[in-house]
Amino acid sequence: MAGVDVGGVELEFPCPHCGGQVRATIDVVRMLPVLDCPDCGGRFGVDLDAFSAQVTQAEAAAKPARRGRR
Numbered sequence: 157m158a159g160v161d162v163g164g165v166e167l168e169f170p171c172p173h174c175g176g177q178v179r180a181t182i183d184v185v186r187m188l189p190v191l192d193c194p195d196c197g198g199r200f201g202v203d204l205d206a207f208s209a210q211v212t213q214a215e216a217a218a219k220p221a222r223r224g225r226r
Contacts, residue, residue, distance in 0.1 A: 162214040167207075173198035182211055 163183035169191055171178055176195035185191075189202040 160215045160218045162211065162218050165214045165218075167210050167214070169202055169207075171196060171198055172200050182214065 165182050166179050168177045168179055171193035174196035176193050178191045178193050180191055185202055185207060190199060192199050
């Protein structure tokens with residue numbers, strides 16, 4: 157969605173090793189879609205299909221807020 161900057165939005169990703177939740181901003185995941193779990197120390201790749209859906213959802217949520225500022 158052009159014009160909607162959601163890069164600073166923080167998302168949660170489930171750790172496949174321990175089930176813990178790892179938080180990271182959209183910009184961080186776009187740069188390197190590999191996260192380290194603070195609970196178990198495991199490293200894992202982000203599910204890019206799920207990430208894409210989360211970004212689309214964040215953009216859709218930001219669009220009405222942006223309209224309200226005009």
